[in-house]
Amino acid sequence: MERRRLDTVGQGGVSGRAAHRRRRLMFETMWKLAMLTIECQQVIGLRMAMVARGGAEVGxxxxxMMSEKTASxxxxGPALLAxxxxxxxxxxxxxxxxxxxxxxxAPVAS
Known part of the structure; x- marks a missing residue:
């Protein structure tokens, strides 16, 4: 009779370590996405403040901003598709x- 340790073989025959690693990687990706969202909102706020101040640098x-988005x-895109x-x-x-x-x-020079 074969005995399996519950901590080494999980659902679908995947070892406990592999399942833990997959969950950890998924959490890390979700954390990065959450941080990206927060950081993007900060940049949007800073840009809105700049536009509200006006001036030659707004254009x-x-x-x-548009060139960075296009370059990104x-x-x-192709890297993900590949x-x-x-x-x-x-x-x-x-x-x-x-x-x-x-x-x-950064402080605006007067």
């Missing part, structure tokens, strides 16, 4: 968003 900021789509990592795409876009947050939060 440049909007052009920069051309960089990440089987690239969703986590890597999130990390890439978070880097762009975080750089924007730092740039937009």
């Amino acid at each position: 440049e900021e909007i052009q920069l 789509a051309f960089r990440c 089987g690239g990592s969703f986590d890597r795409m999130i990390d890439d876009y978070r880097g762009v968003v975080q750089a924007n947050a730092l740039r937009l939060a």
Whole structure:
């Protein structure tokens, strides 16, 4: 008679470690998505404040925003279609968003 340890074989014959790793990776991805959402909202708020202040730099900021979005789509879209990592795409876009947050939060020179 074969005895199986419950902690090593889970549902569908997947080892407990493999199932735990899958859950951990899924949680990490969801955490990254949540952080990306929060960071994007911060950048949106900073951009709205800039537009409300007005000035010559508003047009440049909007052009920069659109070019970044287009570049990101051309960089990440084909990578995902080719089987690239969703986590890597999130990390890439978070880097762009975080750089924007730092740039937009910098004091405006008078």
